[in-house]
Amino acid sequence: MTPFGDRLSAAVAARGPLVVGIDPHPPLLASWGLSADVAGLERFALTVVDALGDGVAAYKPQSAFFERFGSRGIAVLERLLAAVRDTGALSVLDVKRGDIGSTTAGYADAYLHPDSPLAADAMTASPFLGYGSLRPLLAAAAEHGRGVFVLALTSNPEGAAVQRAVGPDGRTVAQAVLDAAAADNAASGRPLGSVGVVVGATVRDHGHRLDHLRGPILAPGLGAQGAGAADLPAVFGAALPLVLPAVSREVLAAGPDRVALRTAAQRLSADVHTVRAPAVTGTGR
Numbered sequence: 001m002t003p004f005g006d007r008l009s010a011a012v013a014a015r016g017p018l019v020v021g022i023d024p025h026p027p028l029l030a031s032w033g034l035s036a037d038v039a040g041l042e043r044f045a046l047t048v049v050d051a052l053g054d055g056v057a058a059y060k061p062q063s064a065f066f067e068r069f070g071s072r073g074i075a076v077l078e079r080l081l082a083a084v085r086d087t088g089a090l091s092v093l094d095v096k097r098g099d100i101g102s103t104t105a106g107y108a109d110a111y112l113h114p115d116s117p118l119a120a121d122a123m124t125a126s127p128f129l130g131y132g133s134l135r136p137l138l139a140a141a142a143e144h145g146r147g148v149f150v151l152a153l154t155s156n157p158e159g160a161a162v163q164r165a166v167g168p169d170g171r172t173v174a175q176a177v178l179d180a181a182a183a184d185n186a187a188s189g190r191p192l193g194s195v196g197v198v199v200g201a202t203v204r205d206h207g208h209r210l211d212h213l214r215g216p217i218l219a220p221g222l223g224a225q226g227a228g229a230a231d232l233p234a235v236f237g238a239a240l241p242l243v244l245p246a247v248s249r250e251v252l253a254a255g256p257d258r259v260a261l262r263t264a265a266q267r268l269s270a271d272v273h274t275v276r277a278p279a280v281t282g283t284g285r
Contacts, residue, residue, distance in 0.1 A: 074118070131177055
């Protein structure tokens with residue numbers, strides 16, 4: 001199976017790097033005039049994909065907003081993932097799972113095995129039980145041509161207490177995660193590895209090395225969380241060509257009108273292209 005990094009490179013080349021989150025939380029459902037039930041959930045999620053279609057490289061559904069409706073919500077998530085596949089875009093399922101042993105292997109089967117109805121092209125994972133605890137996920141991803149995005153430097157204030165703690169070797173926890181992901185990508189021998197990291201677009205002056213990753217950087221925080229496309233070069237520097245800016249509310253708030261949704265995504269994509277193009281062509285920092 002074609003590695004996730006190869007497929008992601010092709011998608012970004014064709015559609016740009018923007019990732020659109022699908023986060024159907026109650027205030028957004030209400031702003032769309034939808035009921036806070038399974039029917040509203042499904043209409044919201046499928047309208048986003050129908051409106052944007054193949055205009056973005058990837059969609060990032062937030063699993064929690066589907067899980068809260070139990071089995072019927074999970075069934076909507078299954079249909080959403082199928083709809084994303086039909087557009088030819090990639091899916092990054094935001095589940096942030098992190099555990100050990102057979103439990104981690106179970107999550108791998110649920111979200112990365114092609115026979116699972118919840119299979120996505122990639123998933124998010126938490127490494128804070130130790131990066132090594134993710135080995136079953138990483139192995140399954142490599143076997144099935146999928147990707148894993150590992151939390152490293154998140155934008156929530158509480159994350160710093162763990163992520164910026166310094167270990168015995170003088171590195172922060174976040175840098176140790178970044179270095180481990182970089183080593184796995186280097187070992188793969190691919191131009192773009194399939195082990196991504198999550199670094200918030202709002203995390204300025206973080207002082208961590210990113211340019212050695214050889215894998216994608218999922219960067220949430222554009223729009224409502226306070227970051228703009230113009231902030232990306234300062235946050236990511238020489239690693240900017242690896243960045244997949246993720247946006248949700250800034251696009252989703254334009255709904256339920258399909259044209260407005262598409263216009264909002266196109267505007268943000270154009271903004272990202274403006275700041276990213278010099279770095280991709282080698283003339284940026």
